[in-house]
Amino acid sequence: METTNMSYAKNTFGAFGLAAALLMPVTVLAEEASAQSLSKKPVTLVVAFGAGSGSDVVARVIAEPLSKQLGTPVIIENRPGAVGQIGLQQVRRSVPDRHTLLFGEAGILAIYPLAKKPAPFNPLKDFVHISFIGETGLTWLVPAQRGYKSVKDYVARQQGHDKTMLLSVALANDVATSLFADLAGFKYEPIAVRSAGDVVPLIASGDAEGVFVSNAFAAAQIAGGRLIGLMQTGDFRSKILPDVPTAAEAGFPRVIAPMWFSLAAPAGTPGAIVEQLNKAINNALQDSVVRQKLEGLGVAPAGSSVDSMHKRLAKDLSDWGPVVEKSDVRVP
Numbered sequence: 001m002e003t004t005n006m007s008y009a010k011n012t013f014g015a016f017g018l019a020a021a022l023l024m025p026v027t028v029l030a031e032e033a034s035a036q037s038l039s040k041k042p043v044t045l046v047v048a049f050g051a052g053s054g055s056d057v058v059a060r061v062i063a064e065p066l067s068k069q070l071g072t073p074v075i076i077e078n079r080p081g082a083v084g085q086i087g088l089q090q091v092r093r094s095v096p097d098r099h100t101l102l103f104g105e106a107g108i109l110a111i112y113p114l115a116k117k118p119a120p121f122n123p124l125k126d127f128v129h130i131s132f133i134g135e136t137g138l139t140w141l142v143p144a145q146r147g148y149k150s151v152k153d154y155v156a157r158q159q160g161h162d163k164t165m166l167l168s169v170a171l172a173n174d175v176a177t178s179l180f181a182d183l184a185g186f187k188y189e190p191i192a193v194r195s196a197g198d199v200v201p202l203i204a205s206g207d208a209e210g211v212f213v214s215n216a217f218a219a220a221q222i223a224g225g226r227l228i229g230l231m232q233t234g235d236f237r238s239k240i241l242p243d244v245p246t247a248a249e250a251g252f253p254r255v256i257a258p259m260w261f262s263l264a265a266p267a268g269t270p271g272a273i274v275e276q277l278n279k280a281i282n283n284a285l286q287d288s289v290v291r292q293k294l295e296g297l298g299v300a301p302a303g304s305s306v307d308s309m310h311k312r313l314a315k316d317l318s319d320w321g322p323v324v325e326k327s328d329v330r331v332p
Contacts, residue, residue, distance in 0.1 A: 012139075052196055083171060083302060098269065137238055142203065170192035179323065183254055
């Protein structure tokens with residue numbers, strides 16, 4: 001009886017083993033064929049912020065070379081609203097077949113899940129993080145009419161006020177603002193703005209006393225003369241803002257901000273497609289024209305492996321957890 005059972009088990013295993021052996025190459029071939037068959041279908045790259053935003057501008061630089069690498073159109077779709085969650089959730093719920101991708105950024109992937117309780121998604125499990133794209137800094141813009149000479153001068157004046165009116169534009173920016181105010185020892189009231197276009201009139205008029213914005217946006221506004229930059233986050237001065245001191249040079253080395261961009265796909269995207277996308281975006285970032293355009297926007301381009309991007313996000317979530325918890329930044 002024992003021999004019969006063993007024989008049955010052996011034969012059963014053999015049958016399943018043969019089936020598995022036959023199915024494995026078919027599965028691999030099917031996955032590869034799937035990646036190839038999608039090569040002519042358009043890709044929608046969802047940007048979770050409006051046209052003209054920092055994410056939008058960088059995404060449009062990336063779209064054309066990515067399209068060339070994939071051999072298919074890459075169409076930008078702006079889906080602003082709910083602090084980036086409308087666009088993010090659209091991608092999260094989409095079919096994981098490469099046709100819908102997320103233009104990721106630190107605020108919606110690394111800060112939002114920390115500032116919203118309970119978090120409506122798991123950034124490490126709900127997405128495949130294809131590659132890092134690049135990082136930039138933030139610049140503290142203030143009204144030129146006030147005549148601020150330095151960050152030290154700015155802080156001294158704000159400490160004399162009961163409350164300073166500052167702009168709230170995006171999560172990563174808001175965390176940097178909260179960190180700055182806390183370290184400088186002044187109180188502030190945030191004024192939420194809907195778009196980048198609202199920033200200039202509010203600051204230039206003096207209705208608000210400061211805001212952290214992307215280096216590229218800051219450079220354009222400083223050139224206009226109505227606003228001035230007092231400091232920028234990052235270890236080095238941006239090439240497009242050579243006259244604006246770093247936060248460390250200004251006496252606030254702990255004022256930092258996670259400001260990076262990435263490419264992500266819905267969880268469950270097949271490995272062959274993930275590999276194809278990773279290769280495509282990394283090749284695109286090696287193009288000298290693309291790099292020159294990104295650097296002109298104050299973005300330091302840098303691709304990555306899927307694994308290293310995943311680890312970068314995990315580290316940011318861990319590092320920024322205590323900072324966000326201590327800050328006043330919350331998503332209702």
